[in-house]
Amino acid sequence: MNDAAEDEYVRQRSPEPEPGPSAMHVEDDAKQSAEATTERAEKPVRPTETLVISQDDARFLIGAQGKTKKKLMKVSGASIEISAIEGDAEGKQRLEIAAEDEAKLKFARECCEWVLQQRVGKIVVDTSVERDYLSAIDVDPECVAYVTGAQGSGLRRIEADYGTLMFFATRSTHPEDEGEKLIIVGSRKGRRGSELSVMAACERKKPGTHVNEETKLRNRFEQPGDGLGDGWGFDVFPFANQDELSFAIGRGGSTRKRIAAASGAAFEYVGMLGVMAGDRDERARCWDYIRWVMKSAKGNTPADVEYKDRQDVSVFPVKSGKGGVNRLIGRDGNMLRDIENMSGTVCMNIPDPENEEGELMLILSHDKRNRDRALDAMQQVLVHGRFGPGQSGRRDDRRGNDRPRGGINARLGGKERCYDFTQGRCRYGDSCRFAHIVPDYSNDYGGNNGRGGPSRGANDRPSHPMDGPYGRPQGGNWGAGSRRGR
Incomplete structure (x- = not known):
């Protein structure tokens, strides 16, 4: 090899690769990663506030099984966390509140402060300052105990139904100040539903509190959220007599709850009036449902259902x-x-x-x-013949047999065996909700147990559980006219 060739060989380099798909993907991935990092850096951080509270306050704020804390989070829409402060000799607790914006953070902090005031005495709320999440209503002094219930059970039930926070409070600690008002904190629909529930309780305790002699509401609703011109309002459905009202209430209030859940409106019975609150569509649905339910109660099929x-x-x-x-x-x-x-x-x-x-x-x-x-x-x-989990499920047992769930009754067609049919006195025929089947118990009582020999105790009892002096009818006849074995 000459010097020129050797020199050329030494100077020879591998050609630089052109930017291919892999290189382009690497550059794109790096660019996307940089953009994602920039977006995370530009994303606003949720406002957070940290308070230091005592151990007793922490227990009260958490409540039994964490119910109070969960209720506060549901009402305010904020995240509330309580943790111990390490190294604190007095056992202080750290209360951290995080919300989407400053307004919700302030709302959540006020809710926590009001709950903690309950532990030491009266709650003070300045009702002169209007808040769009707070309603203050007057409750007749004779009805306060009835509305509150034993250990506050009445208010807790209403809170659970409408997702609100309720308590009695005064405007100040001055002894000559006006009496307590019932404070309801939550969404507009939740506050109105809670208010209607309180009105219904007062009307049951003291008739005439909210409904006059002409069967009309005495006062109009004037709370934050009313009169905004966005379609929010209320309608009143009058009942003719107590029988209609009883049917509309249902057993344990079930009919009222079904109508409210189906329509999406807040619906309560105040005296002889059905009061529904919500937007136009919700109130229209609620009105139609209660009207059709009352027609069906009188035996008339609502033919005007479009x-x-x-x-x-x-x-x-x-x-x-x-x-x-x-x-x-x-x-x-x-x-x-x-x-x-x-x-x-x-x-x-x-x-x-x-x-x-x-x-x-x-x-x-x-x-x-x-x-x-x-x-x-x-x-x-x-x-x-019934509904619920497991009605259509099947499984293979250890022996490889495809059997429905539920034991021997499920193997009789998925329904319980009709006892009256076995006694020859069932009068329902094919419409009976129980199974009219003569079961074969050979695999369940006596007989071969699948291990190559007779089961233990097979000779000590009848081959069929219904054999004997009071067993199955003779001649294989089942139903009316069959005769017992003697």
């Missing part, structure tokens, strides 16, 4: 009579009421205009998820 033009209805076609709509309704309407209570819907059946032998089950609710839950439950009832 379900085709509504956005709050799901239609479930079902056949008439036994095995169809009768099974969905159940004895005394219990099955349909259970479905409504479980799903938070209002359900009613009307004739099917396109099928003379069928009916339409209307499922009413502003929330489609609730309507879907009710529809699934109805399908389970038609197939299994």
